[in-house]
Amino acid sequence: MAYSTDFDDDLISNLPDELLSSIITLLPAKEAVATTVLSRRWSHLWTSLSRLDFDHLIDPFESIEHVVSSQQGNVTVFRICHSPEDWPRLAKLINHLKVDKAIEELGLTWIDDGYDRCLDSSILPASFFRCETLRALELSKYKLRADNLTIAPAFQGCVNLTTLNLNSIRLTSEILFRITSNCKLLENLSICSCRGLDYLKFFSDKLKFLKLRNLQANDVDICGKGITGLVFHNVSCSSRTIFIHCPNLKEFRLYCQNLTYSLVLQRCFGLLRSITEHGGEAFLSLPDLRLLCTKLDLNNMEDAILLSLIFRSSVHLQEIDIINRARSNSRNVQLPYDESMFWEKTELFDSITHHLRVVWIRGFAGREREMRLASHLIQNATMLEKIVIQCNNNNCSGHGALTMRILQLLPKASLNAAVILKPPSKFITEVGDDFDYWVSTRQ
Template sequence: MEKKRVRRTANCSENKDCISELPDEILVSILSRLTLREAVVTSVLSRRWEYLWASIYTLDFDHRKTSGKITLTQSIKLECPELTETERKRYVNWVNCVLGQHRGTTIDEFRIWFDLNKSYARDINRWIKFAMQKRVQRLEIHLSGFRPCNPWPASCYTTYTFPYQLLLYPQLCSDIPWHTFVGFKSLKDLTLKEVNVSCEVLEYFLANCPNLERLVVHESEHLKKLRVVGSSLPLKHLWVSFCIGLKSIKICDTNLVSFKYVGPTTRLLVNNAPLLVDVSISHGMYSNFMLRQLSSCFSQLQVLTLSKWHLQDKIKRRLFTGLKNLKKLVLEIGVKDDESLLLFTPLIKACPYLQIFVFKIMWTSPLNKKRRVIKAVKCPHYHLKVVEIGGYYCGSSDFELAMYFIDNATILEKIIIDPRYQCKWYSISRIETKEEQELEQTRRRRARRQLESKVPPRINLEIL
């Protein structure tokens, strides 16, 4: 009898709900690591769990993560605008419903990602006010809108504009008591994508957010100039992309660590930025011009990325003098007709302490016909350890580039060959066809046959 009682007690101990005995703070922290929809589902577990999700620290309204299939493809937008509006309203109602039930006093992350235009400005403004009230630390507004391919002026588009008045006159937020208003004092990370934002709005954030370390602005039609000036600014990472009206960027007397620019050539002034070590410039038609404007900080750079260059662009080696501390160089190059890639080796020679080199080839019209492989002039590289060649096509051009590093990098440890398509704007959600998958497999096999016997045992050949 005593044995049965012991066995029954042991079974009860095994079935005990230990998780529910944890403090609310720990449970909320666990729920904050789930997707929003997963966190809400836990409300059915028991009365104890019914409203725990309403205090989570992360509110991520990314439509791609919803099980309700609230998604908008370009074909839907073109063929069925009624369905588009229906999906927008469903998304807005979903966000409003969750925010109406949220009970937490603070949030770490607030993220909006959906195709919303200025007709939903009232709701979006309310969401921004909510983020203010909750002392948000990471705020992302990504209104992934679709713009028709036509010559209409930008004023004809219906992109949402971030209201400057909301920052200037916080008393307009009727739901926030004036004495408790803190604005964006806690903000550390701000991302605005496909949101019209003026230079005044950005200057407000830079001047009034003492913890703001990262700023991302993508596709803002209203942004004409950007000034990041002052040693008191906490900003460390700046990314500006596809702001087609941007005329100038001024970075002076700052503690900026990394700067990334994607878009047409613009006037760039960089002065007294001693901590700037990571720079990326891409898609400029006159990349040499922008590099010349960056030359004052070349000696301190450790990572440099240059994208959307073409072999037709004249490479001026003198622009790259002074890269004495560069450790990583990334080139993303448009190539056609199996042109020789050895034209870019002077850039590598200009970086005497380079350790990592990444070369991403974006083929426009590669030819299958063979040409004679060119053997490059001997030029030892004494510090290069890792080489990655993306878009490897198994042609003469990429083969001779691989052989250049095998022959000249004296302490090379690894060479990575990636036969996959390298274009940045290649949709990550697109499913490859069977023919494309077979072509990649064929390139992998050809690359292995082409290089395996050429690579010495000390070098690790990795084919992705």
């Protein structure tokens, strides 16, 4: 059978200009411009890029200016890594994007040898943030000073800003509070590895997702009916100075080295009274929670009771990811029956019988209380799709590993549920995820 081959160019080159421009827009700007050598058909496409991504360590600034000035349409996304000496020219370039190119997403990363030499906020012109078309802004490795009042008021111009990412920024709590207060439509906020913060306070019903990572603060106060996603990762703060009131939270990831997890979780799930900064008491709960990631001591009866109360209060819980870590302090808990019967005696909650689909337990050692929890979920979670149990790097003995195999033989409430056993993460990295082979090395 003969096929027609009377094309002037290849099939891709015969696509419409709009589609070809959309394809090369996905490339770094330097590679997008380089497509001009492919054929005459491609020679002008690089002048219609809606997204420009530069790295000045690779791209000469003169080339960057030429590419930006050559764009015929709007540039909705602009990202650049730049060095200190570029800033005056870059500021003019940004103003051009703001005024003439309807910029919607802007990402700036300051590249310098030392963190303490990062950009002083006085260099940033106030007009930099006054852009009605801007919807997403990411700043990395800059310095914003509280004694310079040009920055926070400037954010008042971001009337349509919905996403703000601050990475490795030096700023004070006061200026962060001003910025978040001025961005009235802010929905997604990420603050990572920032320094100079005394407290973290967020009060907004518009905010939907909040990520706090690698931070130090004396107090944390998060209040927002609209917040559905919260990441609280490696925030150095006393457990007793954390107040979280997000009643509509659906995803909660809590991982911090120095926190008393049980105390924070008890407050969030309405098991302890929280005192607000105004002296009033707030009773909290998370009835709409779908995903919980945290650390608990599954061999501690106090944490076992806390986990059962979480299952009770979060009736729609679908996924839970637990890192099993021993607690340094705990109280004696008296039960009217033998502790080994705790999960058997616990009421079957709707979250387990109707909603729970995915369970991860990391740091498993094969001890009795851990085994009884896993058995309880396998035998009662009717909607369960998988339960993944990963062994502890150091504390899982050969006997404990062999005991874990019993879990795969238990009758399952969900016929489609997979019971997956995994070796420690270190073994997976160095050797592989063959559980049986790992067990053979422990004997």
